Amino acid sequence: MKKVVVFILASFLVVSGLAGCASRSADDAEGKVKIEFFQYKSEAKATFDELIKKFEMENPGIDVVQSNPPDAETVLKMRVVKREIPDVMGIGANFTFANLANAQIFEDVTNNDLLKDIQPAYIQMLKDVSGLEKVYAVPFAANASSVIYNKDMFKELGIEVPTTWDEFIEAAETIKAAGKIPFYFTFKDAWTTLPSYNALAANTQGGQFFKELKKEHATFAESHKEAAGKFMQLMEYGHKDQYGKAYSDGNIAFANGKAAMYLQGIWAIPEIKKANPDINLGVFPYPVTDVPGESKLVSGVDLLLAFSSRSEHPEEAKKFVEFLLADENMKTYINQQNAFSARKGVIQEDPVLEGLKPSFEKGALLDFPDHYVPIAVGLDKQLQVLAHNKDVNQFLKTLDKEWTKVQERQ
Template structure:
């Protein structure tokens, strides 16, 4: 989940007391069990299955899986209490960077485990940590992608082909609208869903080095993000009229039932859509943000990385489970279940629904999630949601700058 991890963007009043601890098949005392902490509720079942297999092969080792709501908050709180889980399965975002810089994570640099990973993803997590602390403090495991999910039957009915430029994309939206078909099913009641088109547009038009320049005082949202904001407002014109009344679950159901041509989501939505309608005929493509096809890249990032607390790194049983997870067979099993992509060399997602973005991975036409480099306390999703409601572009861009600086100066 999530592009980031999307659950981390959801707000709520769930306290630490509600932390969900899900046992594997352990028969031992939980106090002696190795904890695997996950930020993704969607992956709970596949983790339980993998843990069960591991414990069967290693009966002397007990594993417990914890998947708490508000996982990012829980993890930061536990870090302040010097109580980090032994093994963490978390997103590749700013929080990971904070943990790595704090020196509480094991460095996998130069290990055989690191060598299994595609270099592009090693670089992505390295950029999150920054130059001040060199090392690979997490192993990219599963990756995700923002895409335009489309209904193939509706596409054929309208006589449309997959667009390769921004102008062609807008033309397909117009054709759908003219034929009384909702072009895009927005689910902006859940603010994080606005980050899907935002990241696609920003990554392909504001530059991959924006965060670095912003922190150096050499860039601003007001200067670089004006066209991003304009394109977001353009897309909003092609929604269903109640763009802020429905959330992610509503959108999955509606899109599965053929209520729109496009759905702007990540690969994680595919299993949820298929649960509603297993027969829906889906395809995906990278949003064409510019009018130069060769410049349009697929936004892909580290959805899951595996890391180990520095204190637990000497525990052979801990490393044994990490090595078990990093086996190609387990990596394949995980991405097949989650409809994700693998960060490991030689492990591929073969589901035909992803045919439209396969070449992006093969040819390296990839770029990372811009918001993974935004300060974690900035609450960008909420600011963007507010902008899309009020449509006050200049005020919004100025606020994005000020909120960034406010968090950085704490």
């Protein structure tokens, strides 16, 4: 998975002599060690401020400086080129991570004891995304793409939580027949096409799809036809202005009872509750196939913690990550951020998320397919076009064409 950017980064490191340089973490006049924690989640800044304050009280000889700039991943890549690499980095398990791991920016933690209690599925996801056998980060928190539903509306209409695709569509038909909106779509924001499509594709494309795609042994036209078809089937149960509504509009509309189901990630729940604290919510995994219990939950590493391979303070950096992984601190994060822990034994206890617990307990998890699709392919934009034009064959043909273009530029 060595993209052009990886080659450029790696070449720069060699030419500039960065391989022998350490990140510059200036220590203060009192002799305290300063380390930088760079993380990309703006919504988690206050949570990390709280945790950092606690860490510094327990470790008075270490100061942690949190960096959380807008467009953080772009900023991080620019800082790598400028040889300003933070001691600890918190990003997602996506193409940015893959590129930087391949450029040897991160410390190898394959045999590090920090991984001992991490869910194996999440460790494997890091390997799959990077295309490397070694592990270059510690999975910290996970999110999930699920169906969020209004429990009161389901009860009113006598609908049970569906466990198969046919039951899912039957539930949508029942809701529609009652004069209500089954799904609230927000396609003004192209990325909101992804949560539902990720679940459909992950459960139907085959476990080796992207590996086979890179070898030219598979195509989107063949392997994503079922997912695209089912995506279009869901469109039949939306509302009239689904291309004119944005993500924030959808959160408020769903909170106010405008639809029975919302095809979003669990990250939307705090915003929904903010709009209506009294709403009675539940969640369930997308039932993509017609075999009960066969569909897996799409859950990826939303936040991983990686060490700079050139940090001047590796021991202090590790101590900070050990602190974040401790039960009490991990619970603070997952409770405030409505996330799931990547560590075994640290349970998300929010009753709203009860419907996803069996999937986590069984390890019945699949990664987000869009994590493997280069940004240049524009999966979200292509889905936005598909939702509007309803031409499945053209959508799949375009994905194959754009994928090939990216591969040829490598």
